[in-house]
Amino acid sequence: xxxxxxxxxxxxxxxxxxxxxxxxxxxxxxxxxxxxxxxxxxxxxxxxxxxxxxxxxxxxxxxxxxxxxxxxxxxxxxxxxxxxxxxxxxxxxxxxxxxxxxxxxxxxxxxxxxxxxxxxxxxxxxxxxxxxxxxxxxxxxxxxxxxxxxxxxx
Numbered sequence: 001x002x003x004x005x006x007x008x009x010x011x012x013x014x015x016x017x018x019x020x021x022x023x024x025x026x027x028x029x030x031x032x033x034x035x036x037x038x039x040x041x042x043x044x045x046x047x048x049x050x051x052x053x054x055x056x057x058x059x060x061x062x063x064x065x066x067x068x069x070x071x072x073x074x075x076x077x078x079x080x081x082x083x084x085x086x087x088x089x090x091x092x093x094x095x096x097x098x099x100x101x102x103x104x105x106x107x108x109x110x111x112x113x114x115x116x117x118x119x120x121x122x123x124x125x126x127x128x129x130x131x132x133x134x135x136x137x138x139x140x141x142x143x144x145x146x147x148x149x150x151x152x153x154x
């Protein structure tokens with residue numbers, strides 16, 4: 001039974017021989033070996049750069065540059081007070097304490113090490129102790145009006 005596997009062959013015409021280049025003029029692929037005449041592409045070891053445009057000035061050098069990107073910019077993960085109210089309604093915040101670590105564990109934020117900012121979109125009526133890295137003025141007033149407290153982590 002095991003000999004049958006060794007006897008399997010591809011059907012006729014299913015496989016082709018590879019092109020053998022550089023094997024003399026009689027082969028039809030001799031001389032320049034299908035690489036054309038001269039130039040970088042005919043040389044051995046040639047690898048085209050991903051952004052190479054045939055010697056033309058590259059796009060990144062043609063496009064005008066402007067503006068400024070601050071290397072000190074801090075990107076915050078935003079959470080609205082309406083989302084906090086949804087968590088309370090779902091029973092995810094049993095003790096009423098909200099921290100950036102808890103928000104990450106609940107899947108509200110996607111990055112553990114990126115700071116969290118609470119925004120004031122929506123309404124909240126649950127009494128929560130909210131800790132975040134930053135908070136909008138509207139969010140602070142809504143949380144405090146609902147009887148909660150706010151702590152800012154720097």
